[in-house]
Amino acid sequence: MPVRPRYASGSEDVTTLIPFDEFNAYELELSQATTTTSPRPRSGHPSVDLPSRDLPTRNEITQDILIAESDFDDEIPAILSRPRPPRTGSKHRLQAPPSGLRGRAAMVAIAAGAAVAAGAGLGHSQHSSPSPKTAAVDPQTGDVANAAPSDTSNYLAGLPVGERFADERQAAEDAGKLPMYVSPVAQGQYKFTSLYGFRPEAHWGMDMAAPIGTPIHAAQDGIVEEAGAAEGFGDWIVIKSLDGTTQTVYGHMYDNGVLVHKGQQVTAGQVIGLVGSNGQSSGAHCHFEVWIHGVKTDPTAWLTQHGVQVNPYIGG
Structure with missing residues (x-):
């Protein structure tokens, strides 16, 4: 993919655009056309002032490469005369917005987050039960102040059932304990x-x-x-x-x-x-x-x- 060209400092000429996929071929061709007497060798490329790394990685496809024409040696006219591809504009990179606009966008995002958080808290407070309050207890009598009256209707309705069940159970137990035969007059009384x-x-x-x-x-x-x-x-x-x-x-x-x-x-x-x-x-x-x-x-x-x-x- 072609990189976006930039103008060299102090020159009106532009550099040749080098597609990333052809960089290896360019490196081989450059090494065959140059000599070891280039004025400023760096990173294995005699006449090119590249960044501190030798070769760009695929993560750097959208990075700008500044190549000043004055840095090239006169011995590589064939490379510099290569036709320049037309400028089509990047499909994968958008121009960064101004810093002022970025600041305003950040403030809008913060405000929106605060509004969402406030809305969530309000919804939670509307649907959640209020925290129970501790009732005051009289230390002497043990009575609870302002206590709501207890509903004892179910308890009172169940009392007769429980009493009847207890009576029936007691009668069954007593029947099991009764002897089948006894003396007509109790022993010791006759x-x-x-x-x-x-x-x-x-x-x-x-x-x-x-x-x-x-x-x-x-x-x-x-x-x-x-x-x-x-x-x-x-x-x-x-x-x-x-x-x-x-x-x-x-x-x-x-x-x-x-x-x-x-x-x-x-x-x-x-x-x-x-x-x-x-x-x-x-x-x-x-x-x-x-x-x-x-x-x-x-x-x-x-x-x-x-x-x-x-x-x-x-x-x-």
Whole structure:
């Protein structure tokens, strides 16, 4: 690519334009036409005052090369007579603007950058949340000054649900802890005064003597089949097991000592009545019988078989 020509200082003649791609050929031709007696040799070129570097690089394609005609030796007329290419103007380099214009452009760029930064800050401030303010706290009471009232509607609405869940869970845990079989009268609250069998008359149960009003408990889970007056028992309660195989009988309660009703479902250990001395009775006690498939059996053996401890027999 041709370089832009410049006028040599103190001369009206212009130098020959040397295309960069022909510089190597020029160097070879110049070295053959000159001698070592040139007045000012520099950088390996006897008659050319070049810049400090020997050869231009491709990055210097647009650099100006000043070659004064007075620096050439008279022995290279053939080179200087080479026709000069027409001046076409550079397609890759624009004339630098005046320094004043550059200064004004820089000021415009700085002002534009400041305006953009200010606009970005304004947009951020419009869309960002304000910084939270620290509320004043009373050091003595711990109350927060000017605190907004809390919305406790969801909390209050959930309280009944939580209480119901807690009750159901507690009931399930309690049911898991309940025994499947218990003594009709709590151990330590009665005296074992009469055995199952004959004495000399038939006696189809065991007697647990206790003060009137002592609680009587269901010996197992089941459904109340009978609750009320019965011949010889005064008042009685009959409970049938849930599987239908066993019936437990409790007798000699007073009318007000029957605490359940027919058809009611009960669980083992539930209080179903109170000790009395009603019917054919010689003293306050609970008469307890066990019927398996309708056949009367020894209640002492049945209780022991199901893990219920029985007080020692002391007689009447």
